[in-house]
Amino acid sequence: MNNKPKIGVYVCHCGINISHTVDVEAVAEFASQLPNVRVAREYSYMCSDPGQALIREDIKNEGLNRVVVASCSPRMHELTFRKTLAEAGLNPYYLEMANIREHCSWVHGDREKATAKAKRLVAAAAVKARLLEPLQEKEVDVEPASLIIGAGIAGIQAALDIAEAGFKVYLVEKTPSVGGRMSQLDKTFPTLDCSACILTPKMVDVASHPNIELLTYSQVEDVSGYVGNFDVKVRKKARYVDMDKCTGCGVCAQECRLTGRIPSEFDEGMGKRAAIYLPFPQAVPAKYTIDPERCLMLTRGKCGKSPKCVDACGTGAINFEQEDEIVEFKVGSIIVATGFDVFDASRKPEYGYNDYENVITGLELERLVSASGPTGGDILIGKGDDAYVPKDIAFIKCVGSRDKSVGNEYCSRVCCMYTAKLAHLLTEKIPDANVRVYYMDVRAFGKGFEEFYDRVRREGVRYIRGNPSEVFKRGDKLVVKAENTLTSTPVEDEVDLVVLAVGLEPRRDAREIIDILRLSQSGDRFYMEAHPKLAPVDTATDGVFLAGCAQGPKDIPDTVAQAKGAASSALVLLSSGKVKVQAQVSHINEDTCRGCGYCVEICPYSAIELVTVNQFGHEALVARVNDALCKGCGACVAGCFSGSAQQKSFMDGQILPQIAALGVMR
Amino acid sequence: MNTEVQSFIQKHDLLGCIQCGRCTGGCPVNTRTDLNVRRIVYDALDESMLDELAKLPEVWDCTTCETCAIRCPKGLKPMEVLIGLRNILVESGVIQPTVRDALESAFREGNPWSKPKATRSDWMQGLDVKIAVPGEKVENLIFVCCTIAYDPKVQVIAQNFVKVLNKAGIDYGFVGDDEVCCASEIYNMGEVGEDGLFEMMVEDGTELLNSFDTTRIVTLSPHCYDALKNQYPDLQAEVIHYTHLLKEILEDEKLVFTKEFAQKIVFHDPCYLGKRNDVYDEPRYILNQIPGAEQVEFSRNRERSLCCEGGGGKMWAETESHKERLAEERVRDAKELGATILAVACPFCVLTLDDAVKAKGFEEEMQVMEILEIAGKLIE
CATH class of the missing domain: 3.40.50 (Rossmann fold)
Structure with a gap:
């Protein structure tokens, strides 16, 4: 092939996005005079069909072998134009883009100077285009299985979708049961569906589906490999109960010496459990687990004369010798559905959450309202004979949300509606209750939300506009100190119960998954999607997807929708069976590499390893890049002391002349 | 005028306010005065209102406890808006005589109590007090406070501190006669801004305190503690409150x-x-x-x-x-x-x-x- 560069330059107007600041005709005219440029054109939308056709025809008719498109950011349309080149039979990596929109027209006002800058950018791109080399895209096989981390409603839904499509799913859940936060809820807004009634069938389905391997009380320890070929290591924690023998009868828990002594995580501490426990009656699997941090046998090696659970168990299921198990498997894609934690109300000490038993969170009230909760659905505050039914009840919204002082600027999106729902349930359960909601805005944006908010108000729940500043005790009553901002009246409202509508936060151990999967966090500290609009379930790590509140606060419908989106994205990979790997990878010249290992250390994708090679009869250590793992970030190139690491399409020999052509280097 | 008001809005980030009401809701004096700082933040968005707002008597009801600022979910400091309004009034010269006298006394005598500078250390009479000397090393430099120094009802605080320090064998020295007001209350009364009395006193105070060779300054009043710690950016020594030191003394069983x-x-x-x-x-x-x-x-x-x-x-x-x-x-x-x-x-x-x-x-x-x-x- 005659490799003398014949370059086509295409200057895009982008409607008026570029042309109103940059004289595109002048840029094209300038480009046509550049060395090796055979044709230069301008067109209103290069990315449109006719725009691309221009390039294809010129490649055929003019024999072009390099193309420069001066338009938007390569993030936007590099793939589009690579395809155009390929369609015309040219290696797609003979494309160079000059970004004269984001880097020029959008950020400048002076037409003359912007035009001059656009010319330079185009000239520099043309210089680099001359030096481009063809690259080949490789394909690798995809392991036809998926790992899903977290078995709340997001993980459950994604698992069912993938399993139904005929692929293997490993569903890993940290706690002893699937179900997640949704299983803690009594009713769901705005329809007042019974949460358990709609969730439990799905929980049973994931446990019985032939394509789903359920790993409860388990944690992902390590993930290596790359899109299509991840190696996963999971720790199955010892339950100290033989899953095959346990029938879930529960006699052990009744007999346990610590029965009713340990705060139940599922009941948010409103109820108590034993050291051997089933988190909740509908738990899946319906198998008991021993809490290793509480069990007398496991902490002290002694439980009376003999452990009562062992004596009680009819099937001999209890085994104190059980050990953690490591399970290893391969998957092609991963979905992270690790959910959220509720805001820790003790971080707003002015609300007295730590001081008063009648200041509780929304999730705690949820457990009180629930028929399966510690009070059987009765709203009882306090213990034993002192327990009472509250009459004056105040909700405080936005606790830990929209609040810079605790570092959470975001709206948690569910509190307005769960407050309305709980207020409704309280008026139902305590007909003479006087319920008021202190709010700063009511955000009822979802389907049926505003209608529900309307209904709750008409049922007699009073909405008072003013975010309370503090809660303190006066006699037997709690005082909510606030201002009614609609009347400019200070309020000292005396109530029996304060419910804090706590917001949603990233899991406190969110870091663990970040380290294992190399995820990013957005400003709100939730896991970051690849693009907020166009890639909302993807992550920066290929083959890893997000679902549910791990990515940001959302309600159940949105969570399910996103879970289905993540499942679909995972399925695209699995069902195509092949995945293309990045072609613009880094390459290390083994003749000059000194084997110092610095690149191995700084590579964020663990794509480089040191290998021993034979150099003229001597064994030498050199760095080698795994093309399938490399993302082409260039960190090793920048870090390499000997200049041995070079990134394809961005080699020193290509970008230094490009920079020089910009005229900014001396 | 326009740019000046713009800077008031910008300085106090008034556009960031969402009128949630936590400031006024938490304001301790809202039960007994007309002060509604949320309303004032809202009204101050209208540039033509500032002079009127500054004349509201309730602007002077704020105790600067800072609850409004601590509770604000958007990081505003409503209390500073009130001080800004006081500043407008102070600059106009139409202020209560008592406030005027306090400011004048702070300027002339280094204390807001209209007491002569020369009698600042009178409370020490009959006590064995160590006075710090500029340039000579002292571990704890003691800053008394104008109110404690002059008001016979609270002089007992300083007098007892001397007893504690002597008995515990602490290396200390009082600033002594040269001590001047920390200016915390001068700031709160609105004598701030370019060429304001507050800025001048901070500058002089910094120079005075930096002349001592000490690692930390121990304040007796929380008001001096707050001012020296947070409003004297160029102070070299660490600033603590006496409760920090007393806790240390008890922990070390020096007392x-x-x-x-x-x-x-x-x-x-x-x-x-x-x-x-x-x-x-x-x-x-x-x-x-x-x-x-x-x-x-x-x-x-x-x-x-x-x-x-x-x-x-x-x-x-x-x-x-x-x-x-x-x-x-x-x-x-x-x-x-x-x-x-x-x-x-x-x-x-x-x-x-x-x-x-x-x-x-x-x-x-x-x-x-x-x-x-x-x-x-x-x-x-």
Whole structure:
């Protein structure tokens, strides 16, 4: 092939996005005079069909072998134009883009100077285009299985979708049961569906589906490999109960010496459990687990004369010798559905959450309202004979949300509606209750939300506009100190119960998954999607997807929708069976590499390893890049002391002349 | 004019306000005065309103306890808006004579109490006090406070501190006659801004304090503590409150409370120590070392402590309200708890709460005592 560069330059107007600041005709005219440029054109939308056709025809008719498109950011349309080149039979990596929109027209006002800058950018791109080399895209096989981390409603839904499509799913859940936060809820807004009634069938389905391997009380320890070929290591924690023998009868828990002594995580501490426990009656699997941090046998090696659970168990299921198990498997894609934690109300000490038993969170009230909760659905505050039914009840919204002082600027999106729902349930359960909601805005944006908010108000729940500043005790009553901002009246409202509508936060151990999967966090500290609009379930790590509140606060419908989106994205990979790997990878010249290992250390994708090679009869250590793992970030190139690491399409020999052509280097 | 007002809006980030009401909701004086800082933040968005707003008498009801700023979910400081309005009034020259006198006295005599500079150290008479010398090394440089230095009702704080320091064998030195007001209250009365008295006093004070060879400055009043710590950016030494040092002394057992003090003690958190600077545990640690004493807590303690209305220039700008003072509410709460000692760690709190005890006629049941006063009793 005659490799003398014949370059086509295409200057895009982008409607008026570029042309109103940059004289595109002048840029094209300038480009046509550049060395090796055979044709230069301008067109209103290069990315449109006719725009691309221009390039294809010129490649055929003019024999072009390099193309420069001066338009938007390569993030936007590099793939589009690579395809155009390929369609015309040219290696797609003979494309160079000059970004004269984001880097020029959008950020400048002076037409003359912007035009001059656009010319330079185009000239520099043309210089680099001359030096481009063809690259080949490789394909690798995809392991036809998926790992899903977290078995709340997001993980459950994604698992069912993938399993139904005929692929293997490993569903890993940290706690002893699937179900997640949704299983803690009594009713769901705005329809007042019974949460358990709609969730439990799905929980049973994931446990019985032939394509789903359920790993409860388990944690992902390590993930290596790359899109299509991840190696996963999971720790199955010892339950100290033989899953095959346990029938879930529960006699052990009744007999346990610590029965009713340990705060139940599922009941948010409103109820108590034993050291051997089933988190909740509908738990899946319906198998008991021993809490290793509480069990007398496991902490002290002694439980009376003999452990009562062992004596009680009819099937001999209890085994104190059980050990953690490591399970290893391969998957092609991963979905992270690790959910959220509720805001820790003790971080707003002015609300007295730590001081008063009648200041509780929304999730705690949820457990009180629930028929399966510690009070059987009765709203009882306090213990034993002192327990009472509250009459004056105040909700405080936005606790830990929209609040810079605790570092959470975001709206948690569910509190307005769960407050309305709980207020409704309280008026139902305590007909003479006087319920008021202190709010700063009511955000009822979802389907049926505003209608529900309307209904709750008409049922007699009073909405008072003013975010309370503090809660303190006066006699037997709690005082909510606030201002009614609609009347400019200070309020000292005396109530029996304060419910804090706590917001949603990233899991406190969110870091663990970040380290294992190399995820990013957005400003709100939730896991970051690849693009907020166009890639909302993807992550920066290929083959890893997000679902549910791990990515940001959302309600159940949105969570399910996103879970289905993540499942679909995972399925695209699995069902195509092949995945293309990045072609613009880094390459290390083994003749000059000194084997110092610095690149191995700084590579964020663990794509480089040191290998021993034979150099003229001597064994030498050199760095080698795994093309399938490399993302082409260039960190090793920048870090390499000997200049041995070079990134394809961005080699020193290509970008230094490009920079020089910009005229900014001396 | 336009750009000036713009800067008021920008300076106070008024456009960031979402009118949630936490500021006014938490404002301790909202039960007894017309002050509604949320409304003022809203009204101040109209540039033509500023001069009118500055004339509202309730602007002077703010005690600068800073609750509004701490509670604000958007990071605004509504209290600073009020100080900005006071500044407009101060610059216009139309201010209450008492405020004017305090500012003038601060300028002339280095204290807002219209007392002669020369008598600042009179409280030391008859005591063995070490005075620090510029350039000579001293571990703890003691900063007394104008109110403690001049007001006979609270001089006892400094006098007892001398006793404590001497007995514990601490390396210390008082700033002495050259000490001038920390200017905290000057700031609060709105004498701020370019060429303002506050800025001038900070500059002079920094120069004076930096002339001593010390690693830390120990303040007696939380108001001086707050000012020196947060508003003197060029100070070289670390600034602590005396409760920090006293806790250290007790921890190191340089001093041990051995005398019985069979009292029921409730501690009142001063705003400038607690809310504004998060010092909650040190005073409680000290009180917990007292043999024979029982400790009780207000429901409104720590972050929720009720302001005594001593700060924010209130010593010189009396509010017009005749409703019950917050200090009176506070001593009522203390009485309900059955407390016999209302312990405080601030001279303003001593003055306001002591007045309240007298106004309520609780002298028989209850006594207001500064922590240093109690400490002094226990080491006699």
